[in-house]
Amino acid sequence: MLQDIRENAQGTIAKIIIGLLIVSLSIWGMDAIIGGFSGEPEVATVNGEDITEREFLRLVQMESQRRLSRMENPDPSLLNEDQIRKDVLESLIQQRVLIQDADSQGLALTDADIDALITQMPQFQVEGQFNRDRFVSTVRNLGMGVAEFREAMRKQYVVNQIRAGIVQSGVAANENVSQLLRIQNQTRDFRVVTVPESAVADQVEITEDEVQAFYDENSSAFKQPEQVDAAYITLSLGALAESIEISEDELQAYYEARADDLAREERRAAHILIEDGEDADQTMATLQQKLADGTPFADLAKEYSIDTVSAEEGGDLGYAGRGVYNEAFEEALFA
Template sequence: MLSKIRKNLRAFSIPLWIVAASFVGTIFLVWGRGSFSGPSGSQVATVNGQPITLAEFNREYKTVEDELRRKLGDNFNKLVKPNDIKRIALQRLVQRALLIELAKEEGLKVSDWAVAKAIEEMPIFQENGKFSVKLYKAFLRAQGLTPQAFEETVRKDLLVQKVLTVVNHAPSVTQAELTELYKKSFGQRKIGYKVFTADQFNPKVSEEEVEQFYKKHKEQFTKEAGEEVYLLSFENTPQGKERAKEAYELAKKGELEKLKAFNPKPAPEKLAKELQKRPFIFRSENGRLILAFKLKKSETVPLEKVKAQIEEQLKEEKALELALKAAKSFNGTLQSGNFTPQTFVQTFKPLDVQQVDRLFVSTPAGRRVIMPLEKGYGVFEPEGPLTAGKIDENKLNAVKLLVLNAKAQSDLNYLLTLLEQKASVKVNPQLFKSGE
């Protein structure tokens, strides 16, 4: 069947531009005939009846968590939830189980010698360039594994590698595909251009325009200026209790600004000290219900202090509008130059890189395009076809490697999809009940 896989994967090869545009691995599995009602106890899931144990899952969970922490750094806790890690860990384990099953069906085996050699060559067990039994035993103790269990894990990993070797050798790229992608990545095109920058214009800004902007955008000129502490006091009557409850609910939700509608008074100093470590206080005191809370105080910077700043901003906006107007009305002669996409970006600093791609790849010669730049607008017109020019072998090899890797990933995803479609994957219903 492995030979058939190679043949089928070659037949499946998709157009190069699709591969290049979608060089992204899968994130979550679509579970074939799988179900979220399945095994329980120490089994996290079963794949065609074969269990994924809790111990296996916990090790994979830790691996995924460590990888994401390294990639995301300080953003890890903001972007990743426990269930996200669970899904990725489960995906990897299910895919691994499917590939191991495929290897066994094909009669692939890994010898004891190959397992021993793989373990001996692992960097984690090396000491002074040699395999250390001491480090090996310490690792097994730390992981709670027997030598037999760890060796079986290594054996399965080597089986997966054998299947992946077949897949990774299946992709190929034609010279036509390679030349086309090289041309799109590093080719040159003759392009006419005329640039209108904001500093070419000197618009006037009136006092009235400055004042209107200040009034309309006053929040831009408001800054924090400490905190103010307020007090609400309610009579201990049915009506007073109802009002107190309404205020308390707002405070509990953190909607403290809305408490201003209750006409609070400045709180005494002792309450201000109590509020240093909490946002509000609600209690009964001297026969009344009191609610003390604090709000951030803000102040607006006077117009005179920000007048020059506003004027400069409005001048820049008007200058950009004039630059756009000039670009739209320009029908004169353009300067010409030969550019690659990289040199074009370096020269003109466009805001939309995708627009650059369209200019080089799909805009026909003779059609003018207006493009926003960092400091203005440009009029651009392709004057000839996109050409590869003199091919740099190092760049060509880099493009080839990129394409082959992309196709190998695409082929692997396709193979896994085929395996998933006929697989029965059942997941422990308790796995995702918490962790969102």
């Protein structure tokens, strides 16, 4: 059998098959090599410039978080993911077109301009002064690096300049301009003659019938709002309580009757919820350091917590008994 295989391998058909295999593998290998250098996958191309999938997904996540924060009771299941993706993609395409137009007009910001804008933004300031730690942590919470944030600001500022120029511009026909100028240049001359009542009072006689007729026609002008003369007594629970004495025996009996309802243990908690990821440890270290430095917990919750509802209350979750939170949180809370 080995001899037959050796003889068949030297035949023409075997050589053709081997040649086809070599060509196929070569094409597959070149495609893999070219694909390896093609960079990140793109979701759209605007005038030859790609919008990467990474940029698109990051903005989709940010837009989802923004819409959740505007809900009275945030619920991710209420978000229309398809509509969010569509809106974000359209926004990215419009932004890329405006950026390309700005580049063609030579509009750009220097690094010094970007630094000036960042240092003046109130969300990066502590007691009216720019704070680099707050700047870095805020940018990281947005899922961006410092360089990436600076570049995004550079593009957005230029785009806003172009949009403002378009919104504030206008076109008027020559006839409209001429008509407006004619109206603006018009003048009016007038005179006023004042006739006092005393000058004509002796010449006018008014009968009782005329007075009655005028009153009947304008009776609503002589009406006054309806009025009520009222007296009231205020019943105050506090005032009643001062006149009642409760003995210790009565209090003990009331407690024993409701012991089951009053025996439920509750704890009040506050938290700062952060996203899990590669920056989580750094964010935790920053929070612990700021707490050690004396920064109020409530202030840190408003700045860092992604739980937007409790963040407005300084992270306060209120009172809760067992079985409300997950097991790990509950064990720490009741320990």
